[in-house]
Amino acid sequence: MRKNNMTIQQLFEEGIKVLEEGNIQNPMLDTQLLLSYALDVDKVYIYTHRDRIIEGETVDNFLSLLNKRKTGYPLQYILGDQEFMGLNFKVGEGVLVPRPDTETLVEWIIEVVKSKEKFNKNTINILDIGTGSGAITLSLAYYLENARIYSVDISEKAHKIAKVNTKKLGLESRVTLLKGNLFEPIKELNKDIKFDIIVSNPPYIPSDDIDTLQKEVSKYEPRLALDGGADGLDFYRKIILGSPEYLKNKGVLGFEIGYNQGSDLKRLLEEIEGFNNIRIRKDLAGKERAVIANWEKSN
Ligand SMILES: C[S@@+](CC[C@H](N)C(=O)[O-])C[C@H]1O[C@@H](n2cnc3c(N)ncnc32)[C@H](O)[C@@H]1O
Known part of the structure; x- marks a missing residue:
């Protein structure tokens, strides 16, 4: 089902909640990384643009990444790289x-x-x-x-x-x-x-x-x-x-x-x-x- 538009702040809170439910070790950091990946912005942007409204399609995409990560699917496999x-x-x-x-x-x-x-x-x-x-x-x-x-x-x-x-x-x-x-x-x-x-x-x-x-x-x-x-x-x-x-x-x-x-x-x-x-x-x-x-x- 297509999600409504949400602000970056709302997405951030949602991310932490979902990953906590999946007992993921660093819910805050992972949310930050997944959100910046989904929005194609750097990590700082997430904090400096909390009120920006994100449209439904990108919201859906972010939520499906979150649900994948919630099962334990490695963050690096989603992001595609590792330092x-x-x-x-x-x-x-x-x-x-x-x-x-x-x-x-x-x-x-x-x-x-x-x-x-x-x-x-x-x-x-x-x-x-x-x-x-x-x-x-x-x-x-x-x-x-x-x-x-x-x-x-x-x-x-x-x-x-x-x-x-x-x-x-x-x-x-x-x-x-x-x-x-x-x-x-x-x-x-x-x-x-x-x-x-x-x-x-x-x-x-x-x-x-x-x-x-x-x-x-x-x-x-x-x-x-x-x-x-x-x-x-x-x-x-x-x-x-x-x-x-x-x-x-x-x-x-x-x-x-x-x-x-x-x-x-x-x-x-x-x-x-x-x-x-x-x-x-x-x-x-x-x-x-x-x-x-x-x-x-x-x-
Ligand atoms: C612990 S991983 C290390 C990967 C990498 N060197 C690293 O440190 O991130 C072990 C690697 O050995 C490979 N491997 C397993 N059996 C092997 C074999 N018989 N001959 C050669 N490589 C093998 C696996 O495919 C895997 O990529």
């Missing part, structure tokens, strides 16, 4: 929304590269496993101008969105996006390629925990991006086992981890001879969030 490392990434259904937590790993890798003369002076090869939107791949490429990045994802949707983001950021010349399972597309390149750094934010949620997550994640984000097997560690095991074949001597392997997976990761890395100097870093919330290990070949 990460100061860059703007297109996102959409089928692709994990980049998380601020993941900046911990990216910032750490950038630090490692900048602190090592060997990495700093030459062109370096980086492999990212699990591209998603391209958050890690493209921010490393953006901030490390001497990096050549290969990035693999098994998901067609992620592959497509990452392609759009690569183009948008103008990074095509230094980024190669590959579709497939873990190291397989690298093997298929049929080159003797080795990497200075292998990095991954793999799926790491234990299968049975997925349904307990907030509905934005459990209902709408791709299971393929979340499910790390029975104990959440399946992908870490596979990547740790596969990496030695592709890491250069004195290379680095880095992962994002779940807040309670630090000791598991340390153990898994210690099981493989050649990984050393294993260190864990916490995120801004004080939770263990990333692990980095050095790789040194003994022969």
Whole structure:
């Protein structure tokens, strides 16, 4: 049914009410963002034009966005983008929304590269496993101008969105996006390629925990991006086992981890001879969030 005209103030109040009914975490902020999206204005405009009358068709459009969001449908899927490392990434259904937590790993890798003369002076090869939107791949490429990045994802949707983001950021010349399972597309390149750094934010949620997550994640984000097997560690095991074949001597392997997976990761890395100097870093919330290990070949 076609709604009547309403003022911005009335729409704002309606938005907060609807999102509160849906137990959405930040009803005020989400309303502000959805309203500015629906009206195609910036956020400040909402506050400075409260008495402006909005006509029925736009009101309808805003209310249908609100009702979608009320079910837990991710705000970023509606708005179509998400900021990460100061860059703007297109996102959409089928692709994990980049998380601020993941900046911990990216910032750490950038630090490692900048602190090592060997990495700093030459062109370096980086492999990212699990591209998603391209958050890690493209921010490393953006901030490390001497990096050549290969990035693999098994998901067609992620592959497509990452392609759009690569183009948008103008990074095509230094980024190669590959579709497939873990190291397989690298093997298929049929080159003797080795990497200075292998990095991954793999799926790491234990299968049975997925349904307990907030509905934005459990209902709408791709299971393929979340499910790390029975104990959440399946992908870490596979990547740790596969990496030695592709890491250069004195290379680095880095992962994002779940807040309670630090000791598991340390153990898994210690099981493989050649990984050393294993260190864990916490995120801004004080939770263990990333692990980095050095790789040194003994022969
Ligand atoms: C947690 S998401 C990380 C996405 C992105 N790197 C980020 O940090 O926002 C994990 C990604 O791994 C991909 N993935 C899952 N299984 C895979 C596999 N066997 N080989 C390659 N990628 C895989 C998923 O499609 C998903 O995009």
